[in-house]
Amino acid sequence: MREACDFLQPGRLLENRYRILGLLGQGGMGRVFLAEDERLPGKKWAIKELKPGPAQRELLAKEARVLAECSHPGLAAVTDFIPANAHGVCYLVMEFIQGHTLLQVLREKGPISWAKAGGIGIELCQVLAYLHEGRPVPIIHRDLKPSNVMLDENGRVRLIDFGTARHYHQGANADTVRLGTLGFASPEQLLGRQTDARTDLYALGAVLHFLLAGGNRQLPDGERGALPEEVPPEAQAVIAKLLEEEPSRRFQRAEEAEAALRAALLPHEQAAAAHKRTPVAGTTHAKNARNPSSPQMRIVVGGLTGGSGATFTAIALARCLHALALPHTLLELPGTTPDLYHILLGDQHAPKGYRYWTESVCLRPGGGEPGKEWVSGHTEWVPLAPNRGLEKWDSACAKQLLGRIIRPAAIMDIGSAWTNPAHEELLAEADLILLVCDPSPLHLSRGEAARNWGRLGKLKQKNRRIEIIANKAVGFKGKQEWLESLPERPFCQIPEIPSSAVLSALWQGKLLADQPAVHPLLRTALEPVISMILAKCGHSGQRRSIWRRLRTAGKQD
Structure with missing residues (x-):
């Protein structure tokens, strides 16, 4: 029986797929091994091996059933369950958490x-x-x-x-x-x-x-x-x-x-924030400190490639924060296709006398003065000027633009322009970077995807917090393979939005993210990100939990 328990050893291949690399840990019930996926080179898994016995097998099968029902960034994903072999040993293949x-x-x-x-x-x-x-x-x-x-x-x-x-x-x-x-x-x-x-x-x-x-x-x-x-x-x-x-x-x-x-x-x-806002004069910290009125939380949203859904995700996040009454600004930065103005139906909804901030910052000496704010509830919109490009846009412009934001949170949509030198400083100072990926093989095969992966890898090495948002995470035959191909488990999964809801929003001239049939889907999908923003901005619910407030807000919108 000991031979059966020692079945998994370094170098062995389980199910013609999982190459055993070594032992991670063991206990009275069994052992956990680290394995590499032969079908997806470089992808590693944790494999639980339980000793022979009906009770042990039922325990592992039960864990598999429970986790298979769940999809949350705080839980380990289960990808495979291998029933008992001739020796009575069964295995559970799970996400490897380093x-x-x-x-x-x-x-x-x-x-x-x-x-x-x-x-x-x-x-x-x-x-x-x-x-x-x-x-x-x-x-x-x-x-x-x-x-x-x-x-x-x-x-x-x-x-x-x-x-x-x-x-x-x-x-x-x-x-x-x-x-x-x-x-x-x-x-x-x-x-x-x-x-x-x-x-x-x-x-x-x-x-x-x-x-x-x-x-x-x-x-x-x-x-x-x-x-x-x-x-x-x-x-x-x-x-x-x-x-x-x-x-x-x-x-x-x-x-x-x-x-x-x-x-x-x-x-x-609050005490920590006050301490950060009063650095010692002349120190490096003082020179690099943010303006006390600048955003407490800076979130950069971008797609792995163009068309991955970065702008959609940024708007969805903004409207969830609006439902929680957290003031914030959504900026569309140069380097992206200027879509936000059209999505917001700017010809109808932009305030009279509105002047595009990017132009007032970049095209006027000293930055000039912006016009009226474009505000919808707790969301301030800062779109690019439609159908016009900018001759000048550099890191100094970006810093000056961001310095004008006075709301607690700033969401910056950079499209897929990860390698734009003008965004270097924004990425370096971001509190959270959200990478939006969609399952289109055409997008994943582009050279742009490889370049952006490389850029993000360098940011990761500098300890920038980067989380993956899986967009259009609808059930399809290759979904699991798509998710497993990503460098790490998605922090959030946004479901496919029904076409009927998309058309209704278009014909009514309203934001898709505000539609009653869509908003609850988005707030549930983006819950982990929203929680981080609320914690950073010190925006906790006084008497009701934040998610009860969100659900209530969803009914009122």
Whole structure:
């Protein structure tokens, strides 16, 4: 039987596709290997191998079923399940996440600061909210702990190991099996009672306490040690509520816990922002510091190639921020095809006396003065002048233009002009770069795609945060192969918009992103990006969770 367990060894080829590179880890239930995809050279996967036995096989099959239902950047994607072979060994092929678990981080660096732990907690709340919403029924993880949470190479939180997850069925009095880890399992879990979303929220509180206390769990008497004095009272109150013994006294939904964590983090973020706005005179930091009135969040949106949907994505993101009442500016930068004016039906909707900012900055000595703002709700539009090019556009123009933006967030649409020298400084200072890809083989085969991949690779090496947006992620035969061909898993997937909605918007002279049938699709797809922007801009909901506000706004639009 030991021979069967040792079936996977470095150099072996599994299913004529996965070349085993080495062992990543092992435990009592089995092992995890790193493998390279022979069909997609350079693509690596994590392969779980479970020891022979009906219970183990069912555990792995269950994890495969749970993750196959999910699509969220905070979860590992499952691409293949290989049933038991002649030796009774089965395998689960998953996305390989390069990074460290929270337990590893804690052991290497010691206690985690409240600012970092709070950010981790917010991201975990977003993942839990997705699971608890139900697709088609809620999923309860039931084993949230530091060793099951990873920070990937980009610092994103990823929840792993769904072997103990279960679907929640309302009305059940107890779980079939008692599972969980002592110190993180909730009281109802240990007593074999019914678990629900609040069970995972208890574990979240235990994880946050564990991180802040430097790895201390419950004391022998069941109590937890005091948190360091550096943890503010507001944060301690949130953790205490998460750890309430009675489920009815905890937060009832992950969105509520997220809003409370954001509120507890806000004083720290405001203090940090104030510190950044007052650099020491004469220092390098002072010279390079942003103007206090400039955007707190700079997002660059561009397509892998022309026609990938960069402008559509930028507008969709803007209208989601509008629904959340977060003031922002959408700039269409030179180097792109000037489409925004036409999309906005500028001949009808541009304010009288409107002067294009790009022209006032570039064509007048000292920049000149712009005309009236073009505002729609909380969105300010800054389109290029239609049918006219700019003779002059350089990094100085770009910096001057951006310096005039006074709203908290700036979305910059650069089309597919990643290699334009004038955009160099904008890309270097961007807080987030969104690369929009679509599944068209014609686009992927262009030389432009290869050049842009190379440019973005250099930015990645400079620790710029780059996330992939998969546009038109509709179900089709080659979808999985397309997604696997991307350098990393998409941060968001925007579905194909029904042609009926597109035509309705065109004939009504309205924005597609504002259509009642479209807006909910976009806000769900772009949720991870929107959460980042809200966190950066300190725009947390006071009494309702941000996503409840979004849903409400969607009904009103």
